[in-house]
Amino acid sequence: MSEDDTTKSAEAGDVARLLSYVVIFLASVGLFVEATTIPTSRFEVLGAGSFPKLIYGGLVLLSGAAIFGAVRRLPSGALSRFAPSVPDWFVRRRLVLAVFACLGVYLAALPWIGFSWATFAFLVVLLVILSPRTPFSLGLTLVIALLFSFGLNWLFAEVFNVFLPRGRF
């Protein structure tokens, strides 16, 4: 990576962090207001909303200060240079996105088709995506998928008496 690329990447990181401070600030303000609506009890001085108010108040102050500091440090034009670098970031992390997508579908399907089948499908798909395409790795994929789906389900049910989701079909 050239020095220019490193500078650009660091600048994009600073902008992304600034956006995260803004998100945290806005969420904290909203939740602070929500905490003020929690009714107090006659049995105590503080009430259920007091501790959250303390926390969200702290978050508002800290994230506010972070926004101020980040905006001050950011070079001019950084925001306009940030947008084009976002797709690159996602492309470089396409496998991470694939993992999260598979995990999302797996977790959504788990209560419907049950642990064994959902896990088997999840492992086969993810292992095929991640593995080097050789006959050995494909064979290993099937073995691991069977072991960690049907095998794990059997182990938990028979040995530990813990029943993993069975599915509705």
Place this chain on the structure above:
Amino acid sequence: MDALLTGAAEVLSGWTLLYMLIGSIAGIVAAAIPGFTVTMAIVLTLPLTFSMEPLTGISVMLSVYVGGYTGGLISAALLGIPGTPSAVATTFDAFPMARNGEPGRALSLGVWASFFGTVISTLVLIVAAPPLAIFAVRLGPWEYFSLIVFALTIVASLVGNSLQRGLIAALIGLALSTIGDDPIMGRPRFDFGLEVLAAGLPFLVVLIGIFAISQLASEVEDVGAIRSGKKLVKGEIEFHTWSVMREVLMRPVNLVRSAVVGVCVGALPGAGGSIANLLAYDQARRASKTPEKFGTGIPDGVVASEAGNSATAGGGLIPLIALGIPGSAVDAILMASLMVHGIQVGPRLIMDNADLVYGMFIAMSVASLMMLVVCVLSMRVFLRVAEVPKWLIVPAVLVCCVVGSFALNNRVTDLYLLGFIGVAGYTLRALDYPLAPLVLGVILGPIAETNMRRALMTDADWTLFLTRPVSLVLLIAAVLSIGWAVRGHLKSRKTTETSA
């Protein structure tokens, strides 16, 4: 003396030793799998001990307990994922050490530190159980709150590159702990009518999501490396158990200090290994002449964390044996197992069942020795994990995380939380937010809130936090701790600016 010999004879009988060996292996393996905790392993063991003699049953559970505290080290060192909440700080140095090509050394350091930590805590248990227990239960909510304030100052040591982001992460952790019913009145908070949030965020699900899922996702960032079958650790794997033992013993101050921290935290009801490892690590870092090296894979960090968390095993038994008060969920299950066998747990336990109590002391020592033997003998097998290609281990560990999160409460909604927190954890990691302060906030939040409100319900006078001696000492320690950390940050910033 008779009671000691009777207890020893029962613990050292062939069948008890065999059961303990199985328990030790089960504890180590269960805790080594991300998402499975010592508590889960003990709960699953409990029904199996019903038909055993009381001391045999409790010895087996103690061996699971001791093994479990060490097992968390394995995935912490090799995968960067704490196998149990008590191994969070172990990831800070054991994982970089393993990635630097020394996984055997990282594991051996942890195993030996765990062994010595357990031995020291057993010695403290034998000598100081009654006075320590009486001191621990005399602490009121004021002292507990001040203790948590002190523990929160650990954040200053865990912030990484930015103090600001570290503090924000800690506050996010504290904020997450406020979701669900409030701990005093049970009033619902921040659930927005969603069933998934109504019961609050289970700590273990947050831990797995934040550490495990985000770590696993970051392992697949490099497309070329993963498709070429890259392993977790480069180079040949070697380990030299005995030289590492000397390496641990060469750090007596760190070892004893961390173990004492573990015993004290373990003796406090409600605290436990999940706090002790972070506190011990923090103290080791502050006392070090080279604090900047912590987090890069140095032995002191591994020794502090593992000695600290393992010593809570003995510490937790102190209030249980002396007063019949369980210090943690695991101790409560141990207590239940005694009660199942018709043994009355309370201050008279040591008088009415001296042989059983002495037997427990011996069982603790035997369990720590067994843990050591099992770990040393099986280390080569565990180290093979580091040789498994990433493409194979990432999906397999993801499934283990899902199973562990589900088995905690048998709730499918916990799995949705896991996925969401995993994505959030990865995003925070990518944005260079330190994750350890966040987890610390989730651990300490409910304890801090409960004790703050309980203190003010007992007496509305705020000044009691400052006028009660133990509370005052803890608050002064917290202020000193923050001052020390800020001084360190300023110093390191100055050094960086000078070198730049």
